[in-house]
Amino acid sequence: MSGAELPVWAALPAAVLLVAGGALTLIGAIGLVRLPDFFSRMHPPSMTYTLGTGCVLIASMIVSSALFDRPVLHELLITLFVVITAPVTAMLLARAARYRTRPRRVP
Amino acid sequence: MELVYSIAIGVLVGSGVWLLLRPRTFQVLMGLVLLSYATNLFIFGMGRLSMHVPPIIDEAAPDPARYADPVPQALVLTAIVIGFATTALYLVMLLALRGLTGTDHVDGREPDR
Amino acid sequence: MTALANGLFDYAAWFASLCFVMAMLLALVRLFLGPAAQDRVLALDTFYLNGMLSLLMLGIRSSSTVYFDMALLIALFGFVSTIALAKFLLRGEVIEP
Amino acid sequence: MNALLQHLPVLPIVIPLLAGAAMLLFSESKRTIRVTLAVASMTAQLATALTLLYLTSDFAPDVWTEGIGVYAIGNWPAPFGILLVVDRLSALMLTLGAAVSLTTIVYSIARWDRPGQPFHSLLQFLAMGLNGAFLTGDLFNLFVFFEVLLAASYGLVLRGLGTTRVREGLHYITVNLVASFLFLIGVAIIYGIVGTLNMADLARRFPGLDPADRSLFDAGAAILGIAFLVKAAAWPLNFWLPAAYSAAAAPVAAAFTMLTKLGVYAALRVGTLMSEDQAAASMLGSTLFYVGLATLLAGTVGMLAAQHLPRLVSHTVIVSTGILLAALGLGMEALTAPVLFYLITSVLTTATFFMLTGMTERTRVMATVATPSPPPEPPTPFYVAFGVREPDPYSTDDEVGIAIPRAVAFLGLAFVCCVLLVTGLPPLPGFVAKFAMLATALAEAPHAGAVWSFTAAVLVTGFVGLAALTRVGIRLFWTVTARATPRLRVVEAAPVAILVLAALWLGAEAGPVMEYLETAAQSLHDPQSYIRAVLTPHLGPLHEGP
Amino acid sequence: MRSRRLPPVLIVGLTAMWLLLNQTLAPGQILLGLALATGITWGTYAIRRVQPRLRRVHLIPVLVALVLADIVRSNVSVARIVLGLVRDREVRSGFLDVPLDLRDPHGLAVLAAIVTCTPGTVWVDLAPDGGRVTLHVLDLRDEAAWIAWIKNRYESLLMRIFE
Amino acid sequence: MQLELIVLLPFLGSLCAAFFPSNARNAEAWLSGIVAAVCAVLVASLYGDVAGGGVVRTRIDWLPQLGVDFYLRMDGYAWLFAMLVTFVGTLVVIYSRYYMSPSDPVPRFFAFLMAFMGAMLGMVLSGNLIQLVVFWELTSLTSFMLIAYWYHRPDARRGARMAAIVTVAGGLCLLAGVLMLGQMVGSYDLDDVLQAGDAIRAHPWYAPMLVLVLLGAFTKSAQFPFHFWLPQAMAAPTPVSAYLHSATMVKAGVFLLARLWPALASTELWFWLVCGAGAASLLVGAFSATFQRDMKGVLAYSTMSHLGLITMLCGMGTELGLIAAVFHMMNHATFKASLFMATGVVDHETGTRDLKRLNGLRHAMPLTAAVAIVAAGAMAGVPLLNGFLSKEMFLEESIVAGGVSGLRFTFPALATLGSLFSVAYSLRFIHEVFFGPSTVHELPRQPHDPARMLVPSALLVGACLLVGTLPARTVGPLLETAAIAILGPVLPEYRLAVWHGFTAPLLMSLAATTGGVALYVYLYRRRMTLIRTPFLSRFDSKRMFDVANVAATRGASRLGRVLFSRRLQTQLLLIVGFAIGAGYLPLLAGGYSPGAAPLTPLDPLFALLWIGGVACAIGAAHQAKFHRLAALIMIGGAGLVTVLTFAWFSAPDLALTQIAVEVVTTVLFLLGLRWLPRRLQLDDPRRRTVRARARRTRDAVFAAAAGIGAGLLTFAVLTRPGSSTLAEFFLESSLPEGDGRNVVNVILVDFRGFDTLGEITVVGIVAITVYALLRRFRPAPDSIDVPRAQREDAARAALQEHTADALPRDYMRLPAVLVRLLFPMAWLVSLYLLLRGHNAPGGGFVGGLVMATAIIVQYMVSGTIWIESRLRVHPQVLIALGLLAAGLTGVAAWLARQPLLTSLTLDLHLPVVGDVHLSTVLLFDLGVYLLVIGGTVLMLIALAHQSLRSPRRVHAPEHAPEPRHEAEGAAG
């Protein structure tokens, strides 16, 4: 698949991280489908935000660093942006859901 | 891959054309968006499909066979930009029409029964 | 050993990609099921996130850094669609006076 | 060649671009600056176009070999870079476009460029798109310039807003967006099969395609052709045109008269380049002919049906497209010069007519203000088709005619000229054009059924046009008794007069003009010279450097 | 021109970001990054008048470690819930109001990020006076424990960093 | 030179006349009279040159390629006609001076009269058939203007239009015929055509050509069945009727018949067509004239009848017949013009032309009566008047021609019958007006003889008398000259004399006269002179014309609605259909085959991805009508799949750009949805009708065909080996010549930077258009209200007032903190993408979009007022600067004597910093960047500003309709 050979010190941890990240993400997506109400469904995707993304980013850093023989760290920026933006999304979405599912006044 | 790609374009075009022929402005707008996806993919496909070979030169004397055809990519970029602009215009037009005529029918009036 | 590790890595990478694509599909399931608009928005958000991860996987699998920028852009702006939708649901307009 | 002369071919694109952009920097209150910029820019364009016309002609044989000038943008060689190609045809179209635009701008100074609308910028961009489309030798670049002029036209067609304009504008935009998709798809297929975008390179390479590739190429070319036909307003792909043009403000519609001709130009350009292949050429020809004939007939019906002058004039645009397409479809090289002559007169005429429409509609509007209930349309009672009162039929001696104010007299005279020009009736050059086409076609193929149906259609459409225009003209000029005398400003009237005079001049100088057009047609029908000029690495002054 | 005291933290941070993006430490790029960062900071100053004042920077690694641990832990617990591995009891989710003493907007923002990034809790709403936050908790077994978790583990730490 | 002058002078006179003040009656008349007289003198002076078969020619090169020159040619026949035109013209001008009311705006009248004279002279003197047609149509045009001189009268307008439509149509037929004739002969020159008579008659095109030419002639000369316009044209001022509609213009048709006689005549077809039309006109005209109530009506039908007579003479195909025809043309012109003038005098003096009201005028207007009686005598064919001579010739020829054609009795009988009616209506005309009991006191005005006004009429009457008594001395040589010009030097025997002895024609003439008198007496006794024309009055041409006119307009409207549907869907269906056809047909014709290139191995992940993409596309298509938000979200899904596809197949720049565009587009749509009131999904019965279902099925078929076609085309190309020569060149020279590693970007800013220049112009144009549109935007009334969510959240409304606060006080507080922190970062990222685009994915466009998005997000979290009180973006300036930067960068290359957009580079080595590579392409990309920021921000913010503009009514009145712009319902 990829052209270059990875050293073992990089390949194995990266593989583990990828499997973990993939699995967690998939579980998160399953939760999104399975859980019964909207607010419950808001939780599983944050598994993707956190460990899912984290694992893949770390794996990516390891792999890139191994390939280019220098530390490749710019994946940190993705983490930074995800951390900054995720709460904004969650806050607004949760509030919107709360507004839309509020008990209606009967006129 | 080619087959999947072709089917994808076919479905996008089909859905887009279907929406294009609908009577409501918003439907037509959505149709135009889908058609622009389809067109962009179509143009892009004219450079053939190749994976892991972005046209970013990393050597002094590049072997053209090792890179994807950059020309369709450049054309698609232009098309994306123009498509974005016209989509915006179209949206504003349909809002204006809705405001002026009170209906979202493309002809500015509800069809006779 | 290296070959084995690389083989393992390739499988793992493929598995992760599969997970992300499956996650995207599951998000689409939620997108189609709804039932409420906020569910769809949440689904789209998840869809974007998994799309970003898929892009990262493309990068990892092709040993290329060009995919990083796309992932970066999704990380930076994927939330814009979501909060625009959320604001629309919440306030009826995206940009208030 | 001196430095400025060297860059001449690109000036028609650069000047309006910079002028249009610069205008945006000035706030709306600085109308004078905007107008001055607009007039200056368009005058410069006209001067450039005239110079190009001269340089490509036989009068200046040393400048460009075979009268075809090539300008390599970014100094990238053909077929890789984008090249601008000036030949007689494109120089002619540039001149025509600049003339129409300049008069339109002057005309619009009177009252059409009120603040709140980026009118002058859009006109500049429209000119840029038109000029680019006439000049470019690259298929995708043609698309880009089409988009530039369309984008500008979207803005212009909406000028002034109102329900009708927005509705028709929406239709116009939708149709053109779809046509643009088709354009893109066509270009993409052609690139996918032939692997080039340069038109000369394309013309050189497509005859060598193997049959399986060829049918794909044909599909692409056909889809591209549909896009051109939509832009050229060929029936039945032109329902948008009468609506959009008649809804648009007068100067906008006047400026638009070049747009449909661009579709014809594209068909002509691509068609002659494809004429290397006999089968393709004849296929293209017969399609064009029938489409043109259908357009012509449909436009004729539309003229007869039209109740308002702008709509009627819009249909004359369609008719002229029909005539052009059908004439080109006859596939006679000798016919090209008369067709070009017709194209010129038809552009000048319809542009004038639209401007006139703007002025006459105004008197009508004022009249309806004066009389609260305008006469219902269409006029239904048989006897009162044109009026209400049936006077004593046995006496006329008491009658005293109505003295016509100067302004109305001018409008009336201009109207009559326009009617004659549009319908191709003698003695104005509209007739010359039609006669030249018919005589040439008959001389070329006296026994072809197509030629005869073309002749019949052209004559019938002229007649119907006259019938319809007299009806509308009578209603416009002769039935309004309590007319508020329009104030006619010189800036408004002068363009009309100038365009009419230009048309008259064309008629008077038909011989020399036709001679020039024949040389243009000749070079057009020698695609090899075009291909040579574009693809030969030109080591002229462009590569000398400082 | 209003005098602007540009926050150095942001300039440094942006410069670092520039270098990270370009994956370089070349002097030219450092200079360019500094220039750009300064310009941007200057340009965005008008809408960022409230600057964070970091007091005890050394506590930040502690915070990060805590958060990472919590993330891993809560990931596992949420995964269990999603996969239906929690069979011994019924999982009850619901809203939870937590009174807050933290007032610094940046501190609150970090808290919100932490809560959001920890699966199992979602930051729903902050009372207009800032004194109370509403969370949604997936597994609301023990409300007091959740409140304690917020207040003891993070709020105090954040107050020490930001206030 | 004289010939040119003859044609040119009237036009110059016309031009001068047009600029006179509107009350300059005398000056106008002097000018016109002098012009006409000078022309007459000029024509007369040329007699010497044309007598005896001479021809005067003038030729000016005009359009030699097509064999058309400006060619004036005067032979005897043309001379005679030109003389007629100028002579009668002079008299008519004099007459008009007295006829037209002093308050009439005469400049228009005289201008058109002069123009008509010029056109008529041009027609007569044309040596080229095309030129003849040109002047022919010009006479129709001027006639139109003159008939409609009193255009405020409906009958004048209608008459003018009818005349124009009929004669112009005829003119076009003539043009077609002449075009054919030109092809048959190989020249449009009259000389050549007249020489080629035999070839023409033998040519297979002869019949259609003849029909077309005759159509032209018959319409112009008001021949049956195209005669109906002539009576309607009587709405014109009487001088016009006298000049155009009796003496000259209507003669153009018969003029042409005689002119082309040598080339076209003497075939069976000619005989039947021409004689048939002529005979029918002779009888119908004469019959109708007998029953007219309007004096001018009598004259009009009489004109038709006499023109029929002339036509018949031409049609007979005998040389004597032709000579008689030419003779009668002249005679008719003299007596009919004088009759019209007399009629005008009566009208002028009494105020009416109604035969019923006019009686016994001979007492009040003896001179007028005398003039009219003589002229009417000529019209009736009374001996010693010119009409008698040509009538005799006609009767004689009818016997000859009848004998030749086998109509031995029919022909003479028809001729006699025509003469009989002619006597009857002439008699009636005189008797009704001038005899009987005087009713002068009942008339609108008290009539007197206007002496000066009678002069022209009297002159013409004098001519009638002179010719009638001394034909051989007066008109003889002229007629001979004309006849030679047509027939050649050898003329048949004919004698112009009053007395030929007791011949058959004389007997027929006697019979006709007796019969005519008897008929009139019979009608008068039975009080049948004022009834409507028996039988023929049913064919009311006026009514039929109107019916035809309205029917044509209505039919065309109906047809036009079908041919030019106003429905967008129809148009789109057609375009899509044509495109599908255009795509499929070549494949059907040339065969479809996938290529032979090896397929890329299928990655199941990609297939899975597109299962999602396809689902999104179809879902969006399904939901777009009632669940816009859902459709929008699904479109977003399809968009992301497209992004991933670009990334998958090695197009990072595309993916990057598409992501940015996706985000901006979503925000844009949502901004728009605010103003698009929600559609309620009602149980719409229309959705279930058979028609609706059929329509949906049809659309589905089209959609499927389009989709399948697109898929097939894609597959066919994808499976072929690549063939691009461009790609190779770009990949190879990108780094060495373009100084960039990212080939796509190098193409965009260098190789094909011109495309990009155009493309950013499009963005700029659209942005300013959107801005202009939104400045005058009127939102849907049901969306103007503040959204419900905001109205219900009063607390928020109260908090919002504090725009001076650094941070929002409500739930937006923390999002604001975070998003504002993001702003500098996003800005930096946008610059990063801009600056390094040349070597890695990125570039001005995506950089600009990122920056624009960053700005938009700030608006989203902070609100318009808050942001704009702190951060001013001047989008229009950015657009202008962007365009100027890009354009001027291109122009900068000129300084280095390079073509537009040639990149200029500068390599520097600086201490510390190291090597610096500067290039104008970066400036160009900077232009793109600025423009994209400006354009995007302008569009989105202009849309957002609508909320500011519309009245923000927090407390909506109770009865206000519930705003329905809310997003999807819970059931969405």
Ligand code: NA
């Ligand atoms: Na969370």
Ligand code: NA
């Ligand atoms: Na009487």
